[in-house]
Amino acid sequence: MLDRLPTSPGVYRFLDERGKVIYIGKAKSIRARVRSYFRGSDDGRLFFPFIVRKTHGLDFFVTDNEKEALLLENNLIKKDHPRYNINLRDDKTYLSLKVTKDESFPRVVVVRRVKKDGGKYFGPYASASAVRSTLKMVRKTFPLRTCSNANFRNRSRPCLQYQIHRCGAPCVGLQSEEEYDRIVDEMILFLRGRNTAVLDRLRKRMELEASGLHFEAAARIRDQIRDLNKTIERQRVSRADLMDRDVFGFARDGDLTLFQAVFIREGKINASRNFRFRSQLPTNEIMNSLLGQYYTPEREVPKEILCPVAPQDRSMLEEILTERRGNRVRILIPQRGEKRSLVELATKNAQVVVEQGEAKDQAADELLRSLRERLGLRSIPQRIECFDISHIQGAYTVGGMVSFQRAEPHKSGYRKFRIRTVEGPDDFASLREVITRRYKRAIEQGELPDLVVIDGGKGQLSSSLAALTELGLEEMDIVALAKARTRGGRTTPERVYKPGRAMPIVLPQDSGEVYLLARIRDEAHRFAISYHRTLRRKETLRAK
Numbered sequence: 001m002l003d004r005l006p007t008s009p010g011v012y013r014f015l016d017e018r019g020k021v022i023y024i025g026k027a028k029s030i031r032a033r034v035r036s037y038f039r040g041s042d043d044g045r046l047f048f049p050f051i052v053r054k055t056h057g058l059d060f061f062v063t064d065n066e067k068e069a070l071l072l073e074n075n076l077i078k079k080d081h082p083r084y085n086i087n088l089r090d091d092k093t094y095l096s097l098k099v100t101k102d103e104s105f106p107r108v109v110v111v112r113r114v115k116k117d118g119g120k121y122f123g124p125y126a127s128a129s130a131v132r133s134t135l136k137m138v139r140k141t142f143p144l145r146t147c148s149n150a151n152f153r154n155r156s157r158p159c160l161q162y163q164i165h166r167c168g169a170p171c172v173g174l175q176s177e178e179e180y181d182r183i184v185d186e187m188i189l190f191l192r193g194r195n196t197a198v199l200d201r202l203r204k205r206m207e208l209e210a211s212g213l214h215f216e217a218a219a220r221i222r223d224q225i226r227d228l229n230k231t232i233e234r235q236r237v238s239r240a241d242l243m244d245r246d247v248f249g250f251a252r253d254g255d256l257t258l259f260q261a262v263f264i265r266e267g268k269i270n271a272s273r274n275f276r277f278r279s280q281l282p283t284n285e286i287m288n289s290l291l292g293q294y295y296t297p298e299r300e301v302p303k304e305i306l307c308p309v310a311p312q313d314r315s316m317l318e319e320i321l322t323e324r325r326g327n328r329v330r331i332l333i334p335q336r337g338e339k340r341s342l343v344e345l346a347t348k349n350a351q352v353v354v355e356q357g358e359a360k361d362q363a364a365d366e367l368l369r370s371l372r373e374r375l376g377l378r379s380i381p382q383r384i385e386c387f388d389i390s391h392i393q394g395a396y397t398v399g400g401m402v403s404f405q406r407a408e409p410h411k412s413g414y415r416k417f418r419i420r421t422v423e424g425p426d427d428f429a430s431l432r433e434v435i436t437r438r439y440k441r442a443i444e445q446g447e448l449p450d451l452v453v454i455d456g457g458k459g460q461l462s463s464s465l466a467a468l469t470e471l472g473l474e475e476m477d478i479v480a481l482a483k484a485r486t487r488g489g490r491t492t493p494e495r496v497y498k499p500g501r502a503m504p505i506v507l508p509q510d511s512g513e514v515y516l517l518a519r520i521r522d523e524a525h526r527f528a529i530s531y532h533r534t535l536r537r538k539e540t541l542r543a544k
Helices: 030-037 048-054 066-080 128-141 149-154 177-191 195-211 215-234 283-294 314-325 337-375 427-445 458-470 512-543
Strands: 010-015 021-027 057-062 095-099 108-111 120-125 245-253 256-265 268-278 304-306 330-332 383-392 395-405 415-418 451-455 478-482 485-487 490-492 495-497
Touching: 010 030, 010 066, 021 030, 021 048, 021 066, 030 057, 066 283, 066 314, 095 128, 095 177, 108 128, 128 177, 177 195, 195 215, 245 283, 245 337, 256 283, 256 337, 268 283, 268 337, 283 314, 304 337, 314 330, 337 512, 383 427, 383 512, 395 427, 395 512, 415 427, 415 512, 427 458, 451 458, 451 512, 458 478, 478 512
Parallel strands: 245 304, 304 330, 383 451, 451 478
Antiparallel strands: 010 021, 010 057, 095 108, 095 120, 245 256, 256 268, 383 395, 395 415, 478 495, 485 490
């Protein structure tokens, strides 16, 4: 089979016994590269033997050149999430601002995902407060609409935003599309960090309005300039050349590599972000994957990218990013001077984050080991899944499952279930259905947790255990957590029920173990209620 592979450039994918993609690579010659995996000697990478052992099939895509292969490799990694690749996931905890350029009168909105929808994205911002502060500044300085498209189309008179000079009321024809687009362009310049260009444009407009004796309009522009200057004064100047650049530094600890990215616009530090990877790959390969996957067509590309090491495909990446930006982009590895200082600054911050993370990881390990001992579990519960049922008198019954990895929420592992087979308020039967559906699929995918937590008491535990037994998972660790309650002036503690044990386990109520279990249970409760409310709201609107 290997002899029939093409000698052309392209991308190859290794598949496991279930047909799931486990590794994606690019090559100048697909045949030569794939054959190198099966010659009996590895290529130095620690996961090499695992790839060979677990590969049961492969497919490939031929491209015209290596540059196309690099682009295709990054796209397929994002699509398939192979286990043994460096996979830059879109972390939902990071927020961005999106300018809806696909609309005739664009808005600026907060989003969690960057999509190929024609919009312009700015960020990411590491905290919600940073987004709110920026959005507040933008809406105060640049009078654009904030209403939904439905409200915009159906308005017959200006809203309050027009009265307080926060919108020009294009919805009722009081502002032309040309004038509106000019404000949008100025806002985009500001979000890109082009403060000098924005101020120059505003000053010219103010002078024009004043010379035309439009003093009220000139005063509003003067206020815009004042607000912008206050914002600019609060920003830290990092260089005097006003060039846009992204700076990367990294720190490694075992198989953990953490990159710190510092985004500089017009010579000012605009934002920063961390990227974590678990891999034994060389740093230059991880750097290569990070740049290739991060700079999507939707993201703004700076003139310079400063790196601590040269990415593996440096010249091809420069060519790709230059095409996207429209003018030359350089990937530099500075050895001295102020640019080197910036890389060292990013590296120092990465090292601090890694050191803080080490302490946090140690605390998590100790907590999970203690939880195993106190509850008598078969293994350390690195992965915990928790279930809750939500309904109102049996109506719109749903189930929610949350996933925690190493004592922290793992949002991509959350699952929603709409109850299909149960009528009326029967939590036990609903739990049985949800557990069966979840772990029937988990068995197929080979992704079982170390511990299952149920929100409830003995009844909920019994019905959940029955479902696991039917699936042949009776050996899986499962517990139920009953809430602390106050009755008649007496407070019962948080209680943990285990199969085969008549009395509950009562852990010290101020212990980290109780706090962790309660946190997981409360998150499952919140998640299930949120889904229930969303479903009920949709059904109510549909009924109207």
